[in-house]
Amino acid sequence: DAKTTQPNSMESNEEEPVHLPCNHSTISGTDYIHWYRQLPSQGPEYVIHGLTSNVNNRMASLAIAEDRKSSTLILHRATLRDAAVYYCILVSNFGNEKLTFGTGTRLTIIP
Amino acid sequence: GAVVSQHPSWVICKSGTSVKIECRSLDFQATTMFWYRQFPKQSLMLMATSNEGSKATYEQGVEKDKFLINHASLTLSTLTVTSAHPEDSSFYICSAQRGVARETQYFGPGTRLLVL
Numbered sequence: 001d002a003k004t005t006q007p008n009s010m011e012s013n014e015e016e017p018v019h020l021p022c023n024h025s026t027i028s029g030t031d032y033i034h035w036y037r038q039l040p041s042q043g044p045e046y047v048i049h050g051l052t053s054n055v056n057n058r059m060a061s062l063a064i065a066e067d068r069k070s071s072t073l074i075l076h077r078a079t080l081r082d083a084a085v086y087y088c089i090l091v092s093n094f095g096n097e098k099l100t101f102g103t104g105t106r107l108t109i110i111p
Numbered sequence: 112g113a114v115v116s117q118h119p120s121w122v123i124c125k126s127g128t129s130v131k132i133e134c135r136s137l138d139f140q141a142t143t144m145f146w147y148r149q150f151p152k153q154s155l156m157l158m159a160t161s162n163e164g165s166k167a168t169y170e171q172g173v174e175k176d177k178f179l180i181n182h183a184s185l186t187l188s189t190l191t192v193t194s195a196h197p198e199d200s201s202f203y204i205c206s207a208q209r210g211v212a213r214e215t216q217y218f219g220p221g222t223r224l225l226v227l
Contacts, residue, residue, distance in 0.1 A: 042221065043218035043221045046216070046217070049215065097143065097216075098157055098160055099157070101155040101156075101157075102154060
């Protein structure tokens, strides 16, 4: 499975934008980049995913590097409810659809 | 939409007993369901993948005779931890997927199991 690398932890002030980086230098051409987050004591929830182009939804934006070897999840205005562990996961377009969770980035929001 | 429930949300049992955890997709049909386990301060580890009407596919190192998975319908999968021991104490999370590859997975809220 292609591997991702994320910082173990990050802090951000409330109401400011947050940029969560993810490196995936061994990504293949058919791998999608998915982001999930896990709030304390809950199951993960889907945030966003993309292939090549930048993506926006109501939760976040995903900026994908031109060579696809890295991506950045952008929370435009962090709130205390965004405090969670964020996982960047590569999902193959072929074969099984299982998710391999790494250690993720623990995001702390400072009031 | 795309809500997944788990029952029970937490359970305490004695060593040697069996525990059944249910995972339901409430507003969609799930062709595939996944079971994960998460120990404190660790990430999620996939245990098995199940498709409706067929045998589950277990990840390497997961004992299929200890963790019985039944995916009896398109909205229900169950995980039974047989002869539970304290080392099985963990946070068990299921997810459900609607269909084709790349479809997002919708996760349940998790079941916390404590074996005494």
